[in-house]
Amino acid sequence: MSDLTTAVIDAHGGLARFARYDSVTARFRSGGALWAMKGQEGILDRAAVRIDLREQHVSHRPFTGPGLRTSMTAQRVAIESDAGEVSAERHDPRAAFAGHGLETPWDSLHVAYFAGYAMWTYLTSPFTFGSPGFRTEELPPVDVDGEIWNRLKVTFPDRIATHCPEQVFSFGQDGLLRRHDYTAEVINAGPAAHFCFDYKEFGGIMVPTKRRVYPLGEDGVVLKDIELVTIDIEDVRFG
Numbered sequence: 001m002s003d004l005t006t007a008v009i010d011a012h013g014g015l016a017r018f019a020r021y022d023s024v025t026a027r028f029r030s031g032g033a034l035w036a037m038k039g040q041e042g043i044l045d046r047a048a049v050r051i052d053l054r055e056q057h058v059s060h061r062p063f064t065g066p067g068l069r070t071s072m073t074a075q076r077v078a079i080e081s082d083a084g085e086v087s088a089e090r091h092d093p094r095a096a097f098a099g100h101g102l103e104t105p106w107d108s109l110h111v112a113y114f115a116g117y118a119m120w121t122y123l124t125s126p127f128t129f130g131s132p133g134f135r136t137e138e139l140p141p142v143d144v145d146g147e148i149w150n151r152l153k154v155t156f157p158d159r160i161a162t163h164c165p166e167q168v169f170s171f172g173q174d175g176l177l178r179r180h181d182y183t184a185e186v187i188n189a190g191p192a193a194h195f196c197f198d199y200k201e202f203g204g205i206m207v208p209t210k211r212r213v214y215p216l217g218e219d220g221v222v223l224k225d226i227e228l229v230t231i232d233i234e235d236v237r238f239g
Helices: 003-011 033-037 093-097 108-124
Strands: 023-031 047-052 058-061 068-072 076-081 086-091 135-144 147-155 166-171 177-183 191-202 205-215 229-238
Touching: 003 135, 003 147, 003 166, 023 108, 047 108, 058 108, 068 108, 076 108, 086 093, 086 108, 093 108, 135 166, 191 229
Parallel strands: none
Antiparallel strands: 023 047, 023 229, 047 058, 058 068, 068 076, 076 086, 135 147, 147 166, 166 177, 177 191, 191 205, 205 229
């Protein structure tokens, strides 16, 4: 791992501490313009997500109704009861986004896949950067309102479902993530800037409790009058 990769992992709690855990569960609220554009306003107003830290498996609950939850992997997404009875499922879920644009309606399985891989990416970064198949490259730092941000370009392995193969993560002088840039390929609406702030410690891991995602204009300017997605985390438990 590069020196910067090691430094930012240490700033967020360290790889040794993170490796003690098998899962993380977060209670959160999500809003923003994206959900209404997709015909799914309110679907994640208040939910909990459980993430497997050993493999990419994610479950949101409740989802679309009491007693229902999602089950998401890179190869399959499903909605099932708490007893495990499957009410809907889709194999090769990424293929279901072919031809989509920003205002293409989503069904609940589209949401389950997108929200699943997104939250897995957010709650496992930057610890995954040293995992097999991940590649990091240090980019030149940038000055943001007088603070120097160090940057990593991270290339994700094919086995991981995420926004796009190459993503850029920017870190403050304390080593904590400030901004995450990517293009959500399943939305097909161009690049976005994802800001992270209001950090709290949970189980020795530093977690941003507020996230805001904005579109980027053609000139790279953040369009802060449009909040695509908001995430407010209320509680996190590592286990």
